[in-house]
Amino acid sequence: MKIEPQKVFQQLLSSKGLKCTKQREEILDYLLKARKHVTPEEMYRDINRKDPALGRATVFRTLHLLEDSGFANSIHLANGRQAYEHKFARPHHDHMICVECSAVIEFSSATIERIQEQITKEHTFSPLWHRHEIFGRCKKCASPGRN
Amino acid sequence: MKIEPQKVFQQLLSSKGLKCTKQREEILDYLLKARKHVTPEEMYRDINRKDPALGRATVFRTLHLLEDSGFANSIHLANGRQAYEHKFARPHHDHMICVECSAVIEFSSATIERIQEQITKEHTFSPLWHRHEIFGRCKKCASPGRN
DNA sequence: ATCGTTGCAAACGGTTTGCAATTCG
């Protein structure tokens, strides 16, 4: 049985008495199609091109809605700005972020997760989520001949 | 031979042709004495109480100077804001951050570091630094009878 | 005296909010 994000989203909306609007659909679709992490501004720029009526505020509001509902994740880029990715059928993973070109490479390690669990337990800390970001230079930006 | 942060800082300053000012000393001292991670605003508030002449801009400027020189570290709190800690004679460590009271608990794991190295190597990624933050509730805030 | 540094206040940039108009259910 294939998961259909749009359907799931609609269900969530109606279950909360919220409405399914064109803007919310556009934004979810954009996020689902995006191959990389997108910033609210990129999102606004791209969707607004096709639908000039869309406002910036709606992008932010919807992104929060998606994040709160567990449909999206946000990461912090090196400059502190946020970028989002959807969470449909994607296993948990963390990120390596290139400080030069902002490329994002995903990684995950069951061992790290296990150690984390152990560490939090030792400190009687109840983990909710975590952020493990490695900053550096990607293959391309670190290659010789580029300082 | 004991390390004397203030001396080291003075050396760095003069080696760069920068000046050793009262404000810079106050800020470094504050950071050294702080037992927890401090935000620029806390810093400004506290130091400004004793020295009303100190301005907010100087706090930010000095914090950047300290970070760039490797004397301080910054972390992002759950709300995206920054907080700083000094780096004198402190081994590398990461953080668990309480989403309720913003308490910060430090942790470190040689195993995690090792795995990270291996992962970056696999992706031909040249790491510069990383941020590993676990968000959740500290012992106190997670205890029953609260929420 | 020189040039880095400071405080101030204005500018910034990303995000949020108040509100009247609009749209979904």
Next chain:
DNA sequence: CGAATTGCAAACCGTTTGCAACGAT
């Protein structure tokens, strides 16, 4: 119809910056 949602523009808030006065060397 009535409540939720939207776009707009103004408000926010942490941070940065331009500038004239100041201060360390």
